Every structure is written in C-alpha cells, then in structure tokens.
Amino acid sequence: MPSEKESTSSHISISDDAEAHDNSKSGETPRSSRGWDGKLRVEKKLELANPEALSDPEYSDEEQVLPGEEIDADEDLLDDYPSDTEEIDCVHSRVSSIPSLRLDRFKAVTRLCLRQNTITEIEGLSCVAATLQDLDLYDNLIAHIRGLESLTQLTNLDLSFNKIKHIKKIDHLVHLTDLYFVQNKIQTIENLDGLTRLRNLELAANRIREIQNLEHLTALEELWLGKNKITHLKGLDTLQNLKILSIQSNRIRTISGLDNLPNLEELYISHNALTSLKGLENVHSLRVLDISNNQVESVQGVKHMQNLEELWASYNQIADWHEVEGELRPLTKLNTVYFEGNPLQLKAPGSYRNKVRLMLPQLLQIDATFVRVS
Template sequence: MKNKEGWDGKMRVEPKAVITNPEALEDSDYSDPEAPPVEEIDADEDLLADEDVNTEEIDLVHCRISSLSALHLERFEKLRRLCLRQNQIQRINFPSNVAQSMKELDLYDNLISHIKGLDEFSDLTSLDLSFNKIKHIKNVSHLVHLTDIYFVQNKISTIEGLEGLLKLRNLELGANRIREIENLDHLAGLEELWLGKNKIVEMKNLDALQNLRIISIQSNRLTNITGVSNLPNLEELYLSHNAITDLTGLENNTALRVLDFSNNQVSHLEHLSSLKNLEELWASNNQLSSFDEVERELKDKENLQTVYFEGNPLQMNGPAVYRNKVKLALPQIVQIDATYLRV
C-alpha cells in the first residue's frame, strides 16, 4: 500500500543508471560502432523485380531503402556500378559476389556513421560516402584500386586512414571539421584535392603531392597563401571566402590557369607577374581599387579571358564606367564578371 506521496513504508533506493557511453549525452549524432545493428525492416516489394539480372548498372535514388538485403543484389552477378543516393541506409552490407565485381559504389546522402563492410570490394575504383554521419576515415586503405573517393558533408575532423590508396586521383573532403592538412604524403598520384568549408588555417604538408592540378580550399580560415610554391603542376587554385590580405606565395606556380580569391581582403594585384598562363581570375569582393594596377599586372597575360572584379572599390566607385575601364585595361578579355563581351 502507498500513501498519496507514493511512500509505501519501506526504505527504497532508486536504481541509478550507469552510463557506459557518456559521449552520447554531448553528441546528438553519437553512435557506438560496437553496438548491435539497428533492425532493418524489409521492403514490402522487390524494387528490382523487373531489372535484367545481367545489368551492369543500377540506380535507386530516393527510394527509402533501409535494408540492403531486401534488394537481393546477389542475383546481379555482372553489376559494376550501384547508385543508392538519398536513402536510409545505415550499414554497408553487400553479398560477396556483388562486392567483388563492383567498380563504382555511390551511397551519397544516407545515414552511415561507420565505414565497415567494404572488405570484399577489392576492385572498387570510385566510392562516394558524402552527406552521411561519418566521423572517422577507416577501413578503406585496402581499396588499392580507388581513383576517386568522396566524403563531402560528414563530421570528419582528421585526414587519416588513406594509406595504400596509391592510385587515388581525386580526394573530396569538403564541408567537414578538418583543421589541418596532414597524412597525405603517400598519395603521390593525387591530382585533385577538395577541402572547402572546413576550419583550416594554413596550407601545408603538400610538397609530396607533385601531381596536384587542382586545390580547392574555399571557406576556411586562411590569412595568407602558403604551401603551394613547390607544386609545379598546379593549374587551378580556389581560395574564396577566407581572410587573405595579399597574393604572396604564388610566384612559382607558373602553370596556374585559374585563380579564385573572391571574398577575401586583397587590396593589390602584386605577385602575379610570373603567371603567364592565367586564363581566369576571380577577384570579386576584395579591396582592389586601381585600374592602373589591373593593367600593369594583367595586360601581358595573353591567355586571360575571364575576370571578376565586382564588389571591389574599382567597380563600386564608378559602376557606370567600370566595364569600359576594364576593357581598355585588358583588351584580350572576353568575359567581365558574368557577362560576355560582344566581339
């Protein structure tokens, strides 16, 4: 019997829960890699019932798939490319025969927290795990045939776990939580490195990547340009939305064709004299104010066809005459901002 306060006349000790994973209280996306798998509910219908079993490509985009086993992929023994974008997949779990034949696997925009289940994908060349919930790059270093790997918009804070990917050409790590460029020395064949929208304060540890053609490091925390002077094959450099104040550090990058430093704090076009191969210069929303400097630094760039200067004092202080002044300074130009010039 209990009274109205709930007291039943006995000394009761409320049991206290023991929290074995305190991280869960601090991180709403926390998931324990050792926890039992979430139960997957099989689909009511066979989404691939009408698919030719000899097909080499399957696309199932935005189909609310949560259970890979419900797809019965084992019947597609010639499958080479599988796209399962925008579904509800939490675990990578494929039949062995499919894993061994697969070349391209696209799991963009799912609910994957941990990279597991790729052990048998021995011939994979392209892997897209963008827009998931991944915090750590693990269990991919055995995929020695990978040329392209994508981790856009995850929760990755450290570049790691890529040892062995000697054929990698394209590494996409945009929109994560990375603060430092590191652990890339072994990727000597890398040609494209995408690091936009992270928390990087300095470009460094890039000298071993002699084949790099493209670096995108937009929307980070850079205040100057460093770390690229020993990259002779660099053709495209994207630096927009940082806090860069001058263009020192590009003098040796004579192969540059595209330079984007929009939305920074650059006030002078110095240090570009050696960039004879420049074709596109994106410089919107800086502090550039001198047409004389534009002519002096860029007129000799015979291949230069496109310039973006809108949002600078040289455009805002005289918008009515801005385009004519650019044309007079740079007669070789065919595009000013988003507008093509009449021939």
C-alpha cells in the same frame, strides 16, 4: 564525378523522381564545370532524403536519427532488372537495408547507386565484390565505415552526406581513383596511405583543421577541402601531380606551401582571410585563380602566370587601376576577370566595365557579362 560510361547491358533506374540524376551547379564559387567543390552539389529537382544533415550541425547525433521505412525482402525493388545487368540505381527509394535487395542474383554489377535512402550499415555487398567498381551511398545515415572488406575492385566510392566521423577500413581499396566524403563530421585526414592510385579526393564541408597524411597519395590530381576549419596551407609537397586545389571557406590568412606543385592549374581560395597574393611567386602553371571574398588589396604577384585564363577577384579591396593594368595586361591568355564589389567598381560603377575592357583588350568576359566584339 567521372562521367558514366554507356553500357550495352540492360539498365533500369528506380527513383521517385524521373529527373533524379540531373546534377546542377549550386551557384557558389568556384563556378567551374564541376560546381561547388566537385561533388558538393544537390539536385535542384530532388530534395535530400535527410535535409537535416545540411541545416543542423549536430544532426549526426544518434538520438536525432529517425527510423526509416525498411523494405521487406518480398517487396522487391529489383524485379525488373535482368540478372546480367551492370548498373543498378535505387535513388530516393526508402531503402534502409542493403541485404533486402538480394544482390546475389546479379553476377555482373559494376555500378551500384543507393543515393538518398536511409541506410545505416554497409552490408550485404560481398556477393557483388568480384565485379563492383562504383559504389554510391551519398545521402544516407551511415555513421561507421565497415563492410567494405571484400570490395577490392572499387575504383569509385561516394560516402558524402552521411554521419561519418572517422576515415578507416578503406586503406585496402588500392584500385580507388575517386573518393568522396563531402558533408560528414570528419576531423582528421587519416588512413589513406594505401590509396596510391587515388586521383580525386573530396573532403569538403567537414571539420578538418589541418592538411595532413597525404604524403603517399602521389597520383592525386584533385583535392577538395572547402568549408572546413583549415588555417594553413601545408602538407602538399609530395603531390606533384596535383592540378586542382579547392580550399575556399576556410580560415587561411596567407598563401604558402604551393611552391612544389608544378602542375597546379586551378586554385580556389575564396572566402578566407587573405590580404595579399604573396606566396604565389613560384606558382607558374595556374589557369584559374579564385580569390573572391577576401581582403586582398593588390593583384601584384600574378604577372608571371603566363597561362592564366581566369581571375576571380570579386569582393576584395582592389583599388589601383594602374597596378591592375601592369599586372594583367601582359597575360595574353587571360580572358575572364571578376572585380565586382571592389573599390575599382564601387567608386565608378558607370564607367567601370568600359574602363576594364579598354585596359585589358584581351578579355572575353568581365564579371558575369561577355565582352562584345566590335
């Protein structure tokens, strides 16, 4: 998620927890600075308002939705906000009706955060349409995308952790650069053709089986598809600007469809069913490769990746020391490797780490431990 810009205007945060905004990594792969799959991260010190969305796959069924506590119009959460405020935060504040917030009082709002409430309908936002750029409705009870017709200035839209089954009625939001649909019930990637400025698309933890309908998103730099039901890598050829592809926890058996991505720098494909790295022969720009938790037996096929800095290969079937040295020693930029859980480590746990260090002297980190520089 883009970092929040400092504002010179007044800004007051309303939340049941003073530390509600502290984002933290979940500990899942990939261990990037963005956490698991970008937006798919939950604050450690603030529970989800609707935790059933994580534990029960059928939570989105209408009959299981409990009515929330609606805030009456005279119970004014926004009393302390000056009329010229640019940012409004109502996190975990039991809001179920956007119109009850009477947003028409605010003429300069650029960011509206209504995370972790019980909102079911997107409504009452036309009054701030002229200025609103960032709308965050993460963790609510929204089942249908509507009410965004007038919000043509939006650059950031977060509808993660809701009940959405279909992507629609956002194609007109042509200024969007960041779009989040993490943890919904979406089965098909669709109706995104008009979003030609989109740089970041997050669709992790849905029910998607096929990568499709992305041809027009030529500005896309990050695509997060982890924890779906995807079986093949395809439909990516036009994404010439793609830098990050995250597709872990799917059903992929072979790597394919990456030959025409000249700018791809990070590939997260852990927790799949890979047995080899065949298919990466023409991928030259990778800095980070995560193949953890597969059935890969060999690292053959990475020697040409002269920009590779991190190789995450834990819990595979890699056993050949000679081959590992031959493939990785020429990679002078390589500074981090993870081989724990492989035969390399399991057969000789006592000498494993020292052997890796001597074999690959360029390393700064082996598994979770930094290499001591003598």
